[in-house]
Amino acid sequence: MSITVQASGATGLTAAEVERRRSDGLTNDVPDRASRSVREIVRANVFTRINAILGVLFILIVATGSIIDGMFGLLIIANSGIGIIQEIRAKRTLDELAIVSQARPTVRRDGKSLELAPREVVLDDLIELGPGDQIVVDGVVVESAQLEIDESLLTGEADAVDKKIDTEVMSGSYVVSGSGAYRATKVGRDAYAAKLAAEASKFTLVKSELRNGIDTILKVITYLLIPAGLLSIYNQLFSSKESWRPAVSGMVAALVPMVPEGLVLMTSVAFAVGVVRLGRRQCLVQELPAIEGLARVDVVCADKTGTLTENGMRLSDIKVLGDVDDAEVRTALAALATDDPRPNASVQAIGEALPDGPGWQHTAVAPFSSAKKWSGFSYGEHGDWLLGAPDVLLDPASEDARVAEELGSSGLRILLLARSDRPVDAPDAPGDVAPAALVVLEQKIRPDARETLEYFAGQDVSIKVISGDNAVSVGAVASSLDLAGGEHAVDARELPDNRDALADILDRETTFGRVRPDQKRAMVAALQSRGHTVAMTGDGVNDVLALKDADIGVAMGAGSPATRAVAQIVLLDNKFATLPYVVGEGRRVIGNIERVSNLFLTKTVYAVLLAFLVGLAGVGSQIFGYEPIPYPFLPRHVTIAAWFTIGIPAFILSLAPNNERARTGFVPRVLRLAIPSGVVIGTATFASYLVAYAGPNAGEQQKEQAGTTALITLIMIAVWVLAIVARPYVWWKVVLIATSVAAYLILFTVPFTRHFFKLDPSNIRLTIAALIFGAVGIVLVEAAWWISAALRGEKGQLLPPAPSGGT
Template identity: 85%
Template structure:
């Protein structure tokens, strides 16, 4: 039984001793969070490759004095702002959730108890404890009055632990019942929870195939910009014979469309909208690509307590024993639950299951403790009633003990309701015990847990239940959820340490109990070694390292601050059932970004090709002596060409519903359509420009008409690529394509826009040639799409299979 200190209470440290420890650095100074600072977030989002490329080109355009041709520079701000705002927003939300850092321990100094901030605790401080208090640093118990501590966030074990004088207590746990005081023996980074948080504190980005694929594409483009830029510079400044201002604007016009400037923005926007949608479901996404990562996950490692089950028990049934009436048993049990001054989770479950007590007046009370394993209340003429562990109160050889053991073997928690023959506060209580009933309790399985597991099963996502609780209890929960393999849970103490052998076990088994924190981490690594993409859910400090190592870490909002700090996704309402919505958002993002990537990269391909063709033509003019040729477009031309074929349509398409399953090979699939489409547009545009080009001595009107002819051809085929990417068609996609066509008709026919953007389609012969080149290009792009779809294993569908559907 826990020891109650009878001696005068210790006065704690003196003010001089506290000051000496502060000067020695023996304070509880620990980092608040394990994430990037605001400065690091800003730096990471501003100093990117794409911003550097656009920044240099923007400065070049400004040097010519043509501000309107530098409109693309706004994308530098947009690309940076979206990522910064989202990450800072997530950081601030998490900072508000840091419950432990806000808890103020009561410290006794110079004999006076006062609440202080956790950072102000020093080594050897005497910290008082009461029910619900958080243990903020490691220490040794100095005073104990039936002190019991819940260490489930550290060990995964749900049962409270008795803490007598001299027992160790660890940061991250909290007091369930009783009172006492402990002396701080490890503070700051030396405390148990702080060590785990520190090991997990290094910020790591979610693995994102979309992001890595886009980065790969940007690297290739960066390399292509060098020769294309040199060719363009030579052609514009030497071959074409133009002055430096139009030469520079022509060079920039050639280089800007090579950069898929909106692709990064569209990706961030799609992620950000997904984050907002999930935020409405109380799901905090700390990193934008995390929702993509969860959509690719094929194994989910779920903790039992707090994930599949709620933090509490539920009354299952009452088995009345011989000699007692069922009504009498229920009245006694409800009386004990209603009158317990400090009910634990089991007693609370009885009270919830049976309702209000009969109102019997009590004459004596014996609180529950882990040492004696029973509690009791005397009710005078109504008897002396006990509630406790059957293996303590029953004769082990009795039939009642056998029934209790059989019920307990299925993972249920069994309590014995009994009647004593003396007051419960007597020195020799409980005396002779008469068994009255076995009270069967079970863990509260989340009502949406089964539906969530069924969803993952349908999506071919494996579930591994990993818990620090006993294997029988874990297996019972898994079996109740009809999880395959739940009926033969594995005790993790018997698992092999070798990674290869551990991976073999994990491939075939689904349910594990008595799992240590280091084993959770090893399990994640073993699954990853077999090529699995692993998501880990958890709420306790014991889950931190596994969450950190998993491809996607999912923490519960009510869990420890350390888990919330290292996880990429935090379920603020603690609902495991939110994960299917995260998967759905991930699929929408992946499918739509792949869709719009076709638009942006098609533009990159035709821009690179057109720049090379014009540049090589310029070099050829120097070698063979024919008329030099300049770049056909101004920067404003390439800007408006992207408005209604890429920019606005891509934004709308990136937010559309999309239920396609996540597949690997993003770059390959995109380039199989983007390359042939871009080649067709580049060649057709160049041919149209050659037809319209009137030579180096052409008038300004002829130059504008030649550029307009090439632009019409480019826009025609680019709009058709948009129509291909939008398939299968639903009404709003048809409206989107029609609106794009209408917008270009306005730009080319309204006098103000024609003048502003330097467009002149008035030459009927050249405009007819532009339409013919565009029509040929459309046919070739359509053929390329059919071939690409066949290679990618898709279907040539023009309309969805069901009305209103969307692909």
């Protein structure tokens, strides 16, 4: 008898019925991705707190009539423009890649099966199902051939659920085994899949150590801005006794550098550029900080099939057992391969080698499932045939089992063809098994697998090979790739359930076979319990739970839609060798943003300190009766001070190559350089200004000379901080620093720029004083860097280490 049962209307909707539902709005038309629209991107990048602060200060400076001093207003355009451009570029790349990797359900209409995009599904559509298919809308089963659904993402239960006629299926679940069809009862935003897709494919900067660290820093800066800002406003508008125009200019000049306007911008740019770069390598990053997360990973759990080996297989040999006829074996194998509606890689290899099926009529079918690890067909008078794992179907003590294990130890995949004494769909199947033949299949190891494993070994990243295949076979593949410990493969059926005991074994061993889906999940949890950051790679439905629980889930593009839906990273070209590039991008982002943060926060520290010192001097003048001291700089001075010490260098450094290993403790490391450097710059600048300041009755030239003196001191030390941040030196970093120095020499020596920016270094005595204060500041900043490195037990490096022989 046939196991497949069909409900009425099995031909699906007609074209007219589909059109009627479309006109009624009964479609699954939901956004392909949960990315922000262009309008939302523009709004988010323009209406920011930093832009609001700069905008108010720009309006104030324009009110004084000095447009030139409002050049910092260009930062608003730069902040918004660069952020908008990069995010839109990243959005388009991600959206294009998402379309490529999108699950396409098979829908039956007018009796024909069509592959459609999920948004083209309409209410009452008949959707066909097979192993690995994702259920894209809610519905009711109308056909079932031993259909088993994994609803773990909905219920948390790992066991597959048998789905018979008229039972409900929920979007967000996946087919484990069997086949069938269901009628769509909820589509569009009513279906659970819409919410799942929005969450899994969100284009957002989710929480990460880098983002959290920057948020913490900005929070502290906000608290510092309030008293420093109020003090600057009081000093410039009330105690300095200057007219309102220069007073407002001084106030704006004091407040502008306190705002780390480029820090968040550079972080977003670095993330977005990383995503675009990886997109060109056919790597879909579904969540931006995933590239940071993979850079922090110290354990990679790799599935064997599809990751270390290619999905495709080749029939190598058929070893007939006992006195069974070879022709009968080949005929049975051809029948099994031909009749399987959803053949896996092993059955496909058999079908390619034995394409001519005998045309037997099957009376029962048992689809393959990862739980029982065998499949079968009953062919009436031609017998009941099984195809599955030898170590499951054979007596472990038999000679046939020994031969199968010996063959499997060489890295071959071995299947057993056997007869059963009962129908394959019997409740107690497989029953008594009579071995007929061992089917020997070759697995092709990916040519880039060895190089990728060597890369991770060189980066102190542990590899755990976790597979549902025979442990000996998995160990053979691992050994052929020279994976440490690969020769000691562990059979997962002997693993303990206790998490601590499991974690102990995972610390010692590297290769595991016969791992159930729930065990993969338990392994990830056990590793995480020991403080490891875990990445999980996979391509099958049995990998979904582990991918979802891992810190970073990496799915293969050719894998099941289920794995692609829950993974943060999808390798659309199915190349395991792409992962080192992802790690490299993560390291580039983390390392470069740390460098950039040093520059921006150093500026904030010295700006806040300088504002406090000038403000306190103003308050002291009211108390002790001495002449008040105005802020030393015009807004244009603050702008050019940031041009070549922070702005342009920071942008270049944020995009530069960087392969430093990711480390925790981002905030303390940044502050260890930024605070002492900022304090030295602020103190030295204020001291040089006190030496040069000629009092409130000084002429315009004397005021320009005093401001220029302070600016020279500030720029000298700030450029040296840039030189420290750029270490270790390579040729382009030296060129970058030299260019910054040359640019400032031009600004201070060319008559036009001197006049335009109100710079006057003509007073030799004051200029020499500025150089002396700058030199002292450089010595102090350099000493602080070396002392900080010594306290951390690190060795300060001026040059990059000599290349080693490793990858």
